[in-house]
């Protein structure tokens with residue numbers, strides 16, 4: 001009977017890792033200092049686990065930037081161009097974030113970064129050369145292992161399994177990345193041998209791709225890899241699967257020569273009976289019953305019944321209590337949440353508290369529930385207050401959702417009718433120009449917000465400042481010749497917090513940070529109750545903005561799916577229901593904006609693509625409710641009110657039919673990386689509404705020339721009718737400086753002027 005976790009958040013209780021790493025980058029601290037702080041963090045996190053009685057601690061879950069990048073270094077998957085950087089941390093951070101040293105003639109961009117499965121964590125994509133040779137550099141993991149062993153801990157090295165590692169990598173050759181397996185496997189064998197020589201018994205191999213649909217080639221790769229690894233004498237493997245159930249990969253897993261298997265029983269509790277009957281009894285089962293992806297207290301009774309079900313089928317000595325996945329995706333601890341309402345706080349568990357839950361469950365399984373009776377009772381009482389709290393449930397919201405009919409999801413008329421009315425009303429030129437919403441969040445903007453929050457300036461002073469910034473921004477756009485203007489979003493820290501602060505059912509933590517990538521962390525709001533809009537959120541700003549110009553100023557809202565996706569959401573009702581409630585709140589705002597005179601309203605849904613489930617079989621259901629939520633949010637307006645949406649961050653081809661079903665009048669979309677593929681999809685799927693594919697990448701400080709943007713439009717015109725095309729950047733401008741923004745937008749307006757002459 002044991003208890004352990006697959007990984008712990010590395011950033012530290014006060015984001016010490018962020019401070020240390022950024023301090024090292026800016027040369028405020030030395031390499032020694034960085035290494036020593038990292039050692040301290042690892043030790044603290046291991047001690048925390050072992051003091052709670054966890055029987056094994058993961059080693060190798062720590063990283064300075066990203067654990068996938070660590071594996072690229074571990075196996076020598078470092079593109080040659082990075083040899084210009086010194087081996088060690090300079091090269092490591094060059095891969096992570098690029099390196100520019102003009103005096104040494106070094107100008108290296110970083111590796112590509114993408115989302116880790118369906119989480120908001122991002123990893124660096126290992127890049128395999130055509131003739132990739134692998135070379136083992138185990139210094140990091142061996143060093144950390146020695147640290148843990150020196151502390152007398154029962155250490156379990158954590159390594160990404162060979163199949164997942166290759167599947168997450170990319171290669172320039174046309175071959176599948178799995179074709180590199182025969183060359184890579186000997187390095188895994190070498191690594192395992194080294195670990196075994198250090199006295200390690202069990203090695204955790206993470207293979208989250210087993211929660212996805214995988215093809216025959218991948219299945220074969222699993223068989224080859226694990227058969228080879230099983231031949232290393234003295235090594236035992238814990239195969240870790242998470243982010244979903246094994247589904248039809250279960251029979252494959254049952255054949256693999258492994259000693260232990262971790263399963264996710266939060267995302268897929270129903271897989272337990274099948275796992276118990278399919279996986280050989282000799283295989284230890286690690287049962288992920290505590291949610292590693294959310295912030296709610298575990299229902300200990302529920303979790304315990306799953307454990308008991310397993311205990312009926314196999315000896316408890318062969319069971320491990322665990323969290324569904326690494327705790328990387330939870331904030332560190334509740335301890336710092338001193339400002340949080342006590343009742344709400346009693347419903348939550350961050351990583352540290354989840355470790356305690358795991359240990360409590362393990363005791364219950366080993367010594368009976370009575371041995372931890374008080375803890376179970378306390379847990380049940382907290383959950384009971386959550387279930388019955390009037391703050392969670394709002395009957396009015398529930399009734400409103402109940403009363404919705406199909407008509408609430410549909411605009412009054414079809415797009416062609418709306419388009420005709422809108423054209424008459426706005427009389428925009430051909431190739432109308434616009435931007436995506438935000439303008440530079442300068443240090444001045446942030447300083448004023450900070451001063452207001454600290455009480456150094458009054459609300460009136462702050463609002464006065466915002467009005468000035470907004471007016472200047474609008475007047476600049478007007479003069480520059482843009483056609484549809486925006487207010488600049490100076491009042492917003494990010495796209496979700498601003499709305500969450502105005503909606504009931506949301507709360508905010510002080511220290512609920514989760515690593516997003518490298519040293520960047522996000523602090524998602526917590527949705528704990530029925531969502532309701534109690535007052536208008538943006539109408540005052542919109543009304544003021546419209547007084548600054550005679551051109552239309554777009555109202556700017558974040559869509560329901562994105563708000564859902566970027567928050568910690570309730571686990572006591574389906575995501576779809578929470579999303580529907582948010583959609584109603586946004587709908588109220590859309591309608592209010594319209595009645596207060598806003599004629600064009602943009603509802604951003606950058607996160608709609610990332611919410612797509614990992615398994616194909618669940619796509620339709622998700623796309624149904626998410627697109628419905630957008631429709632519900634936007635359908636309450638007149639035909640002549642123009643609804644825009646904006647999307648970015650990913651490849652949209654897979655969900656094209658759903659983009660059509662959003663039924664927006666205009667969509668602005670990031671396409672910097674997939675130009676023609678995306679445009680081809682618009683053509684192929686017969687997209688009829690208006691479109692603004694981004695003309696330049698706003699993530700770079702580079703100012704695009706008129707000619708290069710015009711060339712882009714020319715290419716687009718091969719696919720899209722000129723009468724449908726909008727001219728805009730590919731996302732908001734908040735991370736840019738004013739100088740670049742002005743230069744780029746002047747060029748952009750020029751593009752439209754030139755095109756109008758030619759068409």
Ligand code: MET
Pocket residue numbers: 436437438489495556604606646648731732733734
């Ligand atoms: C991540 S999408 C951003 C959209 C938002 N309106 C902005 O311009 O910043």
Ligand SMILES: [Zn+2]
Pocket residue numbers: 436606646647648649670730731732
């Ligand atoms: Zn965007």
